[in-house]
Amino acid sequence: MANPVAISARDLKKWFGEGNAQTLAVNDVSLDIYCGEVLFIVGPSGSGKTTLLSMLSGILRPNTGSVRIGDTDLWSLSDDKLADVRLGKIGFVFQDYHLFPRLTTAENVAVPLILRKQPWDLALERAHYYLGIVGLSARADLPPVKLSGGEQQRVAIARALIGQPDILILDEPTASLDGETGRNIIAFLRNDVLTKERCIVIVTHDARINEYADRIVNMEDGRVVGVKKGSNYA
């Protein structure tokens, strides 16, 4: 893979608890994720996928090891700087979407720009544009509860994209969707969201979507037990 490295993780370890109750969630994981690739992290429940994803995205501090995004060593940053990196470089799609039920769809999408101190009206204008990209322009003024699961997922993706992040992090994006909707969402990410400068990291249990990955990282008991090339590996 000739593309530059987007995320470089080295010797990551994370444990929870102390003494006999200590659990090693991620054990000595090193991983490079490249710009322009879709990487899946798969494995059984409790294998450390979500913990690894959290450390890669600057949300959970590892006990040992490092994560670099470009030239920045994430875990050497202060909490405020780390928040700035997340806000500026990473887009998140959470498993339960975490949309605000009291805001309209457009207002939900605008949230990352609001956090970047952009004026409300300008942020809303951009939100309408991104809702158009995910095909939900007509739903802009509805609250998220009026949308289907697939539509809510698209809103969450629009929200993640509005800040034009270099890295898109998705946690179980198809978990609460039917097979066809799930495949459509991933196909959309693959075909319309992925760029040469952007990487997409997806934690999933859903083997039906493996065809859309460039690489698939398999985890068990906190370790990477295999990295296989997906059908889209160039």
Added chain:
Amino acid sequence: MNGLLTLAYKLLVNDRAKFSALLVGITFAVFLIVQMTSMFAGVLARASSTVLNVGAKVWVMDPAVNTVASSIGMPDYVLDYTRSIDGVRYAVPIYSGGAQVKLRDGTYQSVSVLGLDDSSLYGRPAMEKGRSEDIFSENGFFIVHDAEYAKLGKPDVGAEFELNDHRAVIVGVAAASSSGLFGIPTLYTTYSRAKQYIPSTRFTAAYILIDPKTPADVPGIKAAVRRLGYLALTRDEFIDRISAYYKYQTGLGMNIMMMTIISFIVGLSISGQTFYTFIIENLEKFGALKAMGAKGRELVWMILFQATFVSITGLGLGIGLCTLMIFFARARMPSYAAQITAGNLLLAFGMVLLIAAISSYIGVRRVLRIEPFDIFRG
């Protein structure tokens, strides 16, 4: 408005059930706080109505006097002595007592009678009808046009009635800056007529009113009166003394304070609990904001803004509601004693800020503790 604050505003206001519950809690608390304290302020203002209406700069009295109505007669030598003090431009006695008025329909009505010094009429009220010198006419009385005026049948100039079996004629209607506390009409007459009409003790001068030559003379006058065993107070000091009596020696102040504290606790309970529920329900969303890159202090600002916004809105509604209630109560009962003062409003504002601070403190603690990882972990 700042985008983050707009976001906080929409999150708060769009949750109509919680927003309404918060507003009701704070409005109710403010209403009770303002109502209680304005009632007390009204009572205190009315208790000092004679001091305000007479308007003398310095009052001399027996040291045991706590309120205008509880005057103790002073011997004539006190008057002579005060007139001899350096810095006194003039000093006159004033009579204060009560009498029974027999109305035309045969019913009796208690009245308060103030007897003004015959030679100077010092302390005379502003007149709405009639002239000040008419008070010297035979059986002449002024009636004060205050909230109790109607209790004598709204008498006009020329009206007659019996006062302690004496004929009394209304020769003027006086304006009043403040109504009395005890719900009875006030009449003015001359000092000599008051003594003649109303059974009195040996000493008849309830107070001696002093007009000092300059404000700088007041301390010297007070010291000289103190040496004689009496008390000289400026108008404001006398009002403070009356207020202190009602606050600390009647139980009224303590009861009002307790009711105010209970109102505060009720408001705090409703608002604090509702705001806490609001935060808990949005906790995951705040966690998601943190994950996306919101800083802890930004979330704190959002919560403080929400608590402040709802508190200030509730404060406005509570004050408005209380003002309306007092307005309608006064329209029905002119003698209703309640007045909203700057002090009441400041107290309510302070208590509402405290409610907002305590409510948001609980929410802020929870929001600062939530880890973005918890959002991923579900």
